[in-house]
Amino acid sequence: MLQPSQLTQNGPTLSRLVWGVMTWGVWGRNYSPQEMQELIRYGVDQGVTTFDHADIYGHYTTEETFGKALALDPGLRQKIQLVTKCGIKLITPNRPQYKIKSYDTSIEHIRWSVERSLKNLQTDYLDVLLIHRPSPLMDPDDIGLIFTRLKEEGKVLHFGVSNFTTDQYAMLHSRFPLVTNQVEANLLHLDPFLDGTFDNLILRKVRPMVWSPLGGASLFTDQEDARILRIREAAEAVAKKRSGATLDQIYLAWLLMHPARVLPVLGTTRKERMATAIDALKIELTREEWFSLWTASTGEEVP
Numbered sequence: 001m002l003q004p005s006q007l008t009q010n011g012p013t014l015s016r017l018v019w020g021v022m023t024w025g026v027w028g029r030n031y032s033p034q035e036m037q038e039l040i041r042y043g044v045d046q047g048v049t050t051f052d053h054a055d056i057y058g059h060y061t062t063e064e065t066f067g068k069a070l071a072l073d074p075g076l077r078q079k080i081q082l083v084t085k086c087g088i089k090l091i092t093p094n095r096p097q098y099k100i101k102s103y104d105t106s107i108e109h110i111r112w113s114v115e116r117s118l119k120n121l122q123t124d125y126l127d128v129l130l131i132h133r134p135s136p137l138m139d140p141d142d143i144g145l146i147f148t149r150l151k152e153e154g155k156v157l158h159f160g161v162s163n164f165t166t167d168q169y170a171m172l173h174s175r176f177p178l179v180t181n182q183v184e185a186n187l188l189h190l191d192p193f194l195d196g197t198f199d200n201l202i203l204r205k206v207r208p209m210v211w212s213p214l215g216g217a218s219l220f221t222d223q224e225d226a227r228i229l230r231i232r233e234a235a236e237a238v239a240k241k242r243s244g245a246t247l248d249q250i251y252l253a254w255l256l257m258h259p260a261r262v263l264p265v266l267g268t269t270r271k272e273r274m275a276t277a278i279d280a281l282k283i284e285l286t287r288e289e290w291f292s293l294w295t296a297s298t299g300e301e302v303p
């Protein structure tokens with residue numbers, strides 16, 4: 001059973017591994033409410049109690065299917081934490097009013113999006129709301145205002161951001177206390193290790209959430225890319241020293257070793273893979289092993 005993790009002081013307590021549902025709906029497996037309910041219950045039993053959504057997933061349909069899954073078991077909502085995101089406007093027949101893909105972080109849009117997420121998820125409150133992407137037009141005063149109102153109304157308990165630079169994070173945090181920055185980090189995407197994102201969050205005592213912690217499926221399936229082949233070879237060498245360890249466990253253990261103490265948001269749609277990920281928490285790499293993977297990724301020795 002996983003131990004829960006606090007994102008920051010006075011922030012929410014989420015599960016150590018978060019289950020991302022981006023491909024549970026029509027963007028992937030197209031699970032029914034019953035199938036989703038089974039996965040949610042499995043997660044809860046294992047201590048994976050936090051589920052990561054966005055309004056846009058499944059072209060604005062996955063929250064609704066997930067809400068139907070929750071409605072099948074009225075006690076289930078209280079056992080989980082719901083994270084969702086807003087601010088991206090996608091072109092889709094489900095939103096015919098949007099003519100181009102764009103961002104909207106206005107007071108009106110955030111309010112509208114939250115009300116829809118609450119309705120779709122069949123819940124009275126969201127545990128965490130994230131601004132999905134930084135918009136060049138975002139006004140921190142407006143965002144701070146609507147965050148304050150939604151919190152006072154009890155509709156959203158905590159607020160964070162996703163894919164924000166360190167400066168963008170600081171700008172919004174100056175108006176409203178943020179609890180996380182959800183960013184992409186994996187062996188194919190080292191930016192947050194290098195551009196100050198993780199350092200800044202450590203400085204603030206805020207834990208990042210990490211999307212694509214396994215780099216999507218490419219780290220397992222790509223047979224062509226020289227960088228991926230190098231990483232896989234390095235991970236296989238590390239796995240070989242731990243009988244039974246799998247590549248996904250080594251990739252995850254590598255990420256978990258970083259002092260930012262990230263909360264990985266796993267995108268798997270299968271119970272077995274979540275079980276494997278949970279077991280990865282027991283794996284500790286040596287520093288040399290960690291750097292062997294880093295070096296395989298960058299393609300050069302550290303200076």
Ligand SMILES: NC(=O)c1ccc[n+]([C@@H]2O[C@H](COP(=O)([O-])OP(=O)(O)OC[C@H]3O[C@@H](n4cnc5c(N)ncnc54)[C@H](OP(=O)(O)O)[C@@H]3O)[C@@H](O)[C@H]2O)c1
Nearest residue numbers: 020021022052211212213214215216217220266267268269
């Ligand atoms: N904030 C943002 O901007 C943002 C952007 C993208 C995603 N997200 C969030 O992050 C979550 C995770 O993203 P992600 O899906 O890219 O994460 P991921 O966990 O890195 O990748 C999951 C993918 O890898 C496959 N996979 C896992 N282990 C495998 C193995 N051993 N062999 C072959 N394939 C394997 C999974 O397939 P199976 O399903 O078959 O296991 C799935 O297709 C999303 O669900 C979403 O909640 C956030």
